[in-house]
Amino acid sequence: MSRIDSLLHAMTLEEKLGQLNLVTAGQAVTGPVVCGDTTKDIAAGRVAGVFNLWDLEALMRAQRCAVQESRLGVPLLFGLDVLHGFRTIFSIPLAEAGAFDPQLWERTACAAALEAASEGIHLTFAPMLDVSRDPRWGRIAEGPGEDPLVGERFAQAKIRGFQGDDFSRIFPLAATAKHFCAGGAATAGRDYAAVDVSERALHEVYLPPFRAAVEAGCAAVMTAFNNVNGVPMSAQGRLLNGYLRSRLKFDGVIMSDYTAIAELVEHGVAADSIEAAAIALKAGVDMDMVSGVYLAHLPEALARGLVEERDIDVAVARVLQLKKRLGLFDDPYRVARLDDSVKETHCILALEAARRSATLLINRGLLPLSANLRRIAVVGPLADSGADMLGPWSAAGGAENCVTILEGLRRALPYCEIAHHSGVAIEGDDESGIAPAFALAEGADAVVLCLGEAARMSGEAACRASLGLPGKQRQLAERVMSAGAPTVALLSCGRPLAVPWLFKRAQAVVAAWFLGHRAGEAIADILTGRFNPSARLAVTWPCDVGQVPIFYSARSTGRPFDAANFYTSRYLDCSNDPQFPFGHGLSFSRTTLSNLRVDCAELKTSQTTRVRVDVCNESDIATEETIFLFARDRVASVARPLMELKDWKKIALQPQQGATIDFVLCAQAFQFPGENMEPTVEPGGVDIFVGFSADAEKLLSARLRIVSA
Incomplete structure (x- = not known):
């Protein structure tokens, strides 16, 4: 027994x-x-x-x-x-x-x-x-x-x-x-x-x-x-x-x-x-x-x-x-032993993860910040808030060990004068700090605007009907940007925020999310160009809460949007398009894709095929890129989404380096639940799309046909 x-x-x-x-x-x-x-x-x-x-x-x-x-x-x-x-x-x-x-x-x-x-x-x-x-x-x-x-x-x-x-x-x-x-x-x-x-x-x-x-x-x-x-x-x-x-x-x-x-x-x-x-x-x-x-x-x-x-x-x-x-009957008191070197390794990993998680959303030439800047104003309620950098569900992590954005910038730019003012609280109606924050911005070569949500505003029981900035942060941001200094906005948050006005006015915006204990260092490394941002959005970013739910893999309608036809799927007061598509994210390098090709025009259900695309880093900065492969089954017994993600590959490229990305696809990659919800692969034409995001206008495309074995 x-x-x-x-x-x-x-x-x-x-x-x-x-x-x-x-x-x-x-x-x-x-x-x-x-x-x-x-x-x-x-x-x-x-x-x-x-x-x-x-x-x-x-x-x-x-x-x-x-x-x-x-x-x-x-x-x-x-x-x-x-x-x-x-x-x-x-x-x-x-x-x-x-x-x-x-x-x-x-x-x-x-x-x-x-x-x-x-x-x-x-x-x-x-x-x-x-x-x-x-x-x-x-x-x-x-x-x-x-x-x-x-x-x-x-x-x-x-x-x-x-x-x-x-x-x-x-x-x-x-x-x-x-x-x-x-x-x-x-x-x-x-x-x-x-x-x-x-x-x-x-x-x-x-x-x-x-x-x-x-x-x-x-x-x-x-x-x-x-x-x-x-x-x-x-x-x-x-x-x-x-x-x-x-x-x-x-x-x-x-x-x-x-x-x-x-x-x-x-x-x-x-x-x-x-x-x-x-x-x-x-x-x-x-x-x-x-x-x-x-x-x-x-x-x-x-x-x-x-x-x-x-x-x-x-x-x-x-x-x-x-x-x-779990071995508890043999040793109910079992615990792992960690020495200081392992803890230091984890600390280094936290910095790497934070760097590779922050997403550069827009950049109109401001980033990386010039080495000639002499005075930077760091403004906003998230600039010096260690606890909020940890985000929700931070277990036993202590806020006292967190590097804030302000601390990270001061460490990264020891010879630059960095002035700080919170301006407003994350929430609340007090606007008394806006004027002194504006005064700092007036005298600065550049402004780092630290906006967003408190950590407790994400996670369980933390839903929001509005996707705007809470409290008086918009008033702070607009007043500070009116000073005229080039401004990079950092959005610390646990969700996409619908702030189209900010994307129009700021010279650069970074989705800083909640990046953990090394958040401030990671952000400083990106702003100063010590790290080339590489993260991409894992979620579509709406421009208005009225677009929600929003996602790239929607199905077509019988009347897809047509600007020349009023009676098509559209809003009266907002574009159908998101602020940023799934997969969006910028870097400081310039990378191109070309020469998309599929090994065989016909794919039997028992075979595999290769999809290849050439990628080239045309800049003088090393980069890490994510290349997405989407597909669409053009005609099926069940209407399929306009695009479905089938694979992605990451590649590191040195300056001026080129390479070929190789995707291997089998016919089962195109299976979907049939009318009885059992997986099925149907013969027919399939569109293949490859690109840096789900922006349909920027994707390379090819075709193949699935045929019965």
Whole structure:
């Protein structure tokens, strides 16, 4: 008999339910703290795991209680939201996605995993894989952006980084793919709101990153708060037991989000907590996060015949199997050991990630800043705010270790006079600081305008109906720019901001996002030309909130926009076009693409073909470029998007260097869910597009035809 079978045989019903009970210690704000002191419950075997606790001594004390004082000595599982770093904080995921570099994504996850494991954490509630096309949604900051292929590769890289190759690292951090699924499509961009999406959208857009996560071996999946088409995800047996368990063969742990099972009553699908517990368990949710309804109410559900004990046993076995995979039965006190050299390596990696995450949006010749500048005015509420550089979900990262924009510029330009004034607060109505900020700008050779959002304005429960600058920042910006000094605007934010007036007036604008501990140095390196910016947008940037949701891979209509025809798809008061397309991003170099060619004009469904394009750095500055390959199936049984991302490649080029980019495509790259939602590849013509972004007017194009084998 295996250890897990032996434990199951020995457990009382209460002890079994304890292994389905995940509680919070309350050290981080993820919702209302309802659990209080859990020591007695741990000793009684009523707790499977604790999260939001990262003090090593406190963790070990709790673990000793579980191992030495509970009847069966089952060790605890310790979890935390380690989304973009633990002690060392890296760029937020939406920003880091713009590097389009799976190796970087994996390296930062690995660094975060090692740091978390060194302080006793076993499991992270990451990666967040919600595809989102609505920047009003606060949690867009936590994920890989709008494209499902980017989401797939992001999932694979992050899970490799956290867990190693199938838990191959000595101290893996178990990864939790969340939030399953479609939370990024919440009604009106509002957290927790209902989601109504078609079955096609589920299979084409929202499920693929989770499929990739399962294929990569993720240890756990977390259900979303929202309902999907009327059924809350913690009650969605069709997608949990059906899609995840049966179709994808996922055998890991499925857990609810914070109090989500109890919320089934408020959703209106359960009459009381007893029904809620039964519905969630039968749907496939193994662990109840925080609400306590499994522990309190599954006994009554069992007595009523709403669940069977074997349903409970299966869920308990999955939780115990995860603990076994993590090595907790062999060494419940296991922690990784990090020396100072590893910590310094992580610090260097944080700078690299920050540099490669900031996106240069416009540049009218101002950047890089001239070495002859003698006086720079650094103005705005984000100039000297270390805590806001960390962004949401900054785990155990301390703001005191963060390099602010002001500090970064002063370090990079020691011989330049740098004057600073915040001007206004991020929020609020006080305009008294605008006049002194204007006075600084009047006497400056250049202005660095530091605008944006507070870190708490992104993440969970941080949705915005407006995408403009909060508070009086617009008034500050317009007044400062009226001084006439050349101005670069830095937008620190967790979402695209609709500020077309700023893009018209500033000489340069950088999406500085929330770049983590080394934010100020990274931004200073870009502004001074020490680093050639290379990030590209992983999300379409709207020019007005009325365009939202907005994304590059829309389908055509029967009446696509035609400026000469009023009765076509259009707005009366705004262009259809975004401010910036998916993939947009500038650098200080000048790179061109030419000579796009496809190896064969016809591609059999059993074959592969190569798509080649020549790339040349025509400038005197070394560069790193991202080349995207899009495709469109011109005629199909189901109308296809105008463009779909099929691949991308990155290349580093020295000054005046040329190279050839080589994409390998198989016919399966063009498959899509057919009318029955099963993957299908249909014969017919396909347009191939290659370029630096999803701007259709700037793409090179070629054609091929898919034929039956």
